[in-house]
Amino acid sequence: MDKIAELSPEWQSWLQDNLARGCTPQSLVEVMVSHQFEPMFANAIVFHFSALRQVPAAQASEPSAGQRAAQTGYQYEAPRLAPAGNTIQTHDLTVRVVTRINKPYVVVLENVLTAEECDEMIRLSSDKLKRSMTVDPKTGGDAVIADRTSYGAFFAINENPLIANIDRRLAELMSWPVENGEGIQILNYKVGGEYKPHFDYFPPSDEGSKVHLGQGGQRISTLVMYLNDVPAGGETIFPELGLAVAPKKGSAVYFEYCNSLDQVDPLTLHGGNPVIEGEKWIATKWLRQHRYGG
Numbered sequence: 617m618d619k620i621a622e623l624s625p626e627w628q629s630w631l632q633d634n635l636a637r638g639c640t641p642q643s644l645v646e647v648m649v650s651h652q653f654e655p656m657f658a659n660a661i662v663f664h665f666s667a668l669r670q671v672p673a674a675q676a677s678e679p680s681a682g683q684r685a686a687q688t689g690y691q692y693e694a695p696r697l698a699p700a701g702n703t704i705q706t707h708d709l710t711v712r713v714v715t716r717i718n719k720p721y722v723v724v725l726e727n728v729l730t731a732e733e734c735d736e737m738i739r740l741s742s743d744k745l746k747r748s749m750t751v752d753p754k755t756g757g758d759a760v761i762a763d764r765t766s767y768g769a770f771f772a773i774n775e776n777p778l779i780a781n782i783d784r785r786l787a788e789l790m791s792w793p794v795e796n797g798e799g800i801q802i803l804n805y806k807v808g809g810e811y812k813p814h815f816d817y818f819p820p821s822d823e824g825s826k827v828h829l830g831q832g833g834q835r836i837s838t839l840v841m842y843l844n845d846v847p848a849g850g851e852t853i854f855p856e857l858g859l860a861v862a863p864k865k866g867s868a869v870y871f872e873y874c875n876s877l878d879q880v881d882p883l884t885l886h887g888g889n890p891v892i893e894g895e896k897w898i899a900t901k902w903l904r905q906h907r908y909g910g
């Protein structure tokens with residue numbers, strides 16, 4: 617985590633001392649935020665220090681996955697997406713489970729979308745992007761687009777028959793109502809395009825989260841679907857887990873990070889590695905606690 621360099625030695629020892637005294641990470645985040653630290657940064661840095669805190673010499677030098685999970689204070693509950701079995705049956709596709717991690721619950725899936733659906737979503741969103749570029753003169757066209765490392769488009773829930781069928785399948789897959797989902801978001805990354813590590817949930821201590829939490833509540837899980845094969849780079853990475861998922865057309869990675877106590881799980885920090893060759897298209901589905909929009 618290179619941002620550590622930005623934290624003064626005084627703050628670093630303050631964090632170490634208070635974690636050693638047994639203060640909760642959340643209380644330390646709040647103090648940092650009250651001292652004008654950016655909430656996402658405070659969350660990430662406090663978690664980083666708490667996860668790396670020295671374990672007694674008698675134990676392994678690296679905390680086990682279970683110990684790291686316990687240190688965050690997040691209470692794991694029964695997963696929403698099927699916790700067992702190598703396939704998940706939806707009304708029209710049999711989705712295959714490739715990899716599972718339990719704490720946090722991260723699952724790599726195959727056959728979430730057909731190749732035709734992937735191609736059609738790319739085609740439809742390319743059209744949307746072209747239209748929005750010409751409709752809004754203030755975006756400045758190509759100059760602005762060239763600066764961005766990714767760009768995207770939204771499909772409203774049930775926007776057309778193709779999307780409605782996919783929304784239905786995803787709700788079955790994730791055992792959560794269609795109405796609690798945000799509309800599918802399409803992102804396109806060119807060579808060099810990336811998505812720096814972040815949390816998909818709205819940090820509870822962040823003032824700016826209130827407006828998001830007011831509609832549909834907290835985000836609880838994410839499904840990142842890959843719409844094309846990427847020749848090199850573009851993996852979805854989970855830095856706290858040492859996990860990198862390579863994009864594969866029609867496959868997806870699913871992860872959960874909010875429980876029934878409204879706690880959020882910092883171990884789900886994730887990002888998109890820079891694309892090295894070719895381009896990367898993904899479709900992301902975020903689920904909310906409550907009914908969202910439509």
Ligand SMILES: O=C(O)CCC(=O)C(=O)O
Pocket residue numbers: 803811816838840850851852853886887888889898900
């Ligand atoms: O590009 C990726 O692989 C990750 C995308 C992501 O984190 C998101 O859409 O929230």
Ligand SMILES: [Fe+2]
Pocket residue numbers: 814815816838886
């Ligand atoms: Fe994300």
